[in-house]
Amino acid sequence: MGDDLMDNIVSLCKRRGFIFANSDIYGGLSNTWDYGPFGVEFKNNVKRAWWKANVHCRDDIYGMDAAILMHPNVWDASGHIKQFHDYKSDCKTCHKLFKIADLNPVRKKSPKGKGLSNGVKDKNICPDCGGKLTEARPFNLMFKTYQGVVEDKASLLYLRPETAQGMFVNFLNVLDSCHPKLPFGLAQIGKAFRNEVTPGNFTFRTREFEQMEIEYFVHPDHADKKLEEWIEDRFNWYINLGIRKENLRKRLHGQDELAHYAAACTDIEYKFPFGWQELEGIANRTDFDLKQHGESSGKDFRYFDTESKERFYPYIIEPSGGVDRTTLAFLVDAYREEEVKKRKRVFLSLHKDLAPIKVAVLPLLTNRAEIVELARNICQDLKKKYFCVYDDTAAIGKLYRRQDEVGTPYCVTVDVESLEDRKVTVRDRDTMNQDRIGIDKLKDYLKQRLAG
Ligand SMILES: [Zn+2]
The missing domain is CATH 3.40.50.800 (Anticodon-binding domain)
Incomplete structure (x- = not known):
């Protein structure tokens, strides 16, 4: 059923002008998709609904639109140059590339075909051809490009792997221009790029994607409480726009899953035909980012509380969602088939705010x-x-x-x-x-x- 449903959705997307394979006439660029006439309306409506709920309907959040290209020091300070890695290994015989995380414990059928047993594949053996794999090597997930006419180290830039940093580096500009009091947040929707080894599942995981992110600055003592509030708030946003409750859940990250900057994180997951997958992560990023940028730039990123006369680094609560995967979740959830007068009727029961x-x-x-x-x-x-x-x-x-x-x-x-x-x-x-x-x-x- 799962595969059929996904096939039906991919076919509807093409037939009705929602989503096309990118560069289709040249055989397509793998895992890259284009939104057609109704897809762009639909996706814009998803973004509009997010912006309305998080910026226009609140008094404590300011919108932003930072550039995709940023000073390379940003990625040094943020830890992305050193730590934003996956590990890969390739087969010496068939030359296929594997992400190490994908070679870890897998469930496979027991030899007699009776039910399932937990099997662990040998990490050094190619699952496709049985050839030997090379040593695992780290590779950075950021896309590189060059600014100007000379392609050398001095002109090297990265396409941002997250929109978040554009908000952190503007923290002082917002304080100086809008004079907000804590707690307050910045919100941004924009493209980000990650050179993933194994993208897939239609528009769910792509190397070029769009994010909807909020960076919410709070006093460190209030971080845990605000994190809980944001998890509830964001969960309800999906429900209010028509996602069926049984298809949505919260999942707390284990300590071993946390990103290098996070103290806690809860994902909101949707039950796609290909399994439960993350739509959005709500993390407590602590004071990691502001401290890093403060130390790296030599600017004082501490917030001064005029009442308590206290000067401190705010903590950041970050609800970070993917536009493309959220759009796909709304589409999957709205897909209906019924029989009317002995004929199959297919319709999308989309929330009226989202309908293209x-x-x-x-x-x-x-x-x-x-x-x-x-x-x-x-x-x-x-x-x-x-x-x-x-x-x-x-x-x-x-x-x-x-x-x-x-x-x-x-x-x-x-x-x-x-x-x-x-x-x-x-x-x-x-x-x-x-x-x-x-x-x-x-x-x-x-x-x-x-x-x-
Ligand atoms: Zn192989």
């Missing part, structure tokens, strides 16, 4: 110019408020199926009677119920049902 198209306006007949004109006018008028489309390229049944598959909450149909009674039919995506509504009442009708 809010309303489709469809003429029942295209051989009557007045119907087409009325439908086009209604669509044009609604466009001022919602993302709407007009479509008359097929019979009505097919048009409905198309809109169902992209998750359009409402279809407005204009027919011959509309010319007489000035009414249209509004069809609900999930229930397929139809209401006959006066054209002059249509905006109010939709306003009650579509927020924003």
Whole structure:
């Protein structure tokens, strides 16, 4: 079922213009994907919902948009140059590359095929061909590039592996320009790059990806409490946007899993068809980052509390989520198949804030110019408020199926009677119920049902 569901989703994404394989005509660039016309609307809606909840609806968070390229000292101070590594090994016979973490204990079938037993693969043997593997070698996950015309060490730059550092290095700028009091946070959405050995599962893990990150600065004494609050807050965000509760869970990191800067971390995981996987990590990064940048730059990164007259390094609570994997989770969770009149109906039961198209306006007949004109006018008028489309390229049944598959909450149909009674039919995506509504009442009708 899991594989079938993923296949169905990948195929729907291509068929309906959500996600295409990158550079497809040249055979594709592995694990790189492009968002098509409805994919970009959908992903933008996910980002908008995140920004609204975390920046616009709060008084204590400021938005930011830092550059992808940064001074190389940033990555030295952050520990990424020294510590942001994976270990790899390759086969001397077939030359396939393996990530060491993937060669660790695996579950495999017992020889007699009776159930499962815990088997440990030999780390020195190629699981594909049985050849010998080379010694494990560390490799840095950061993408390198050069600034300027000379490609030498002095012009070496990195594509950021996380958006977080752009916020840390601007901490003093925000203090000086906005004068916030603790606790306060910075929020940013942007691209990040990691040269992973084993990406995969469609858009779940890709080398180029987008992050939604918050860096929330708190007094060290309040860090544990704020961490718990953020875990709850972020968990509820997914539920409020329609993710089914049974498909979402929190998972506390073991001490051995923690990143070099973190004191504690809890992941929010989604039950994908390929297993439980992380959507977002909420970490207590302690004062590691501000201290590192303070010491490395020679600037004073301590916060001065005017009431207690105390000067200290704030702790940072960081809810860090992936845009692409969150978008994929919303898509998987919304995918529905049902039988209607002996035919399979596929639809995306997306939250209305996330649906790429809010309303489709469809003429029942295209051989009557007045119907087409009325439908086009209604669509044009609604466009001022919602993302709407007009479509008359097929019979009505097919048009409905198309809109169902992209998750359009409402279809407005204009027919011959509309010319007489000035009414249209509004069809609900999930229930397929139809209401006959006066054209002059249509905006109010939709306003009650579509927020924003
Ligand atoms: Zn091999």
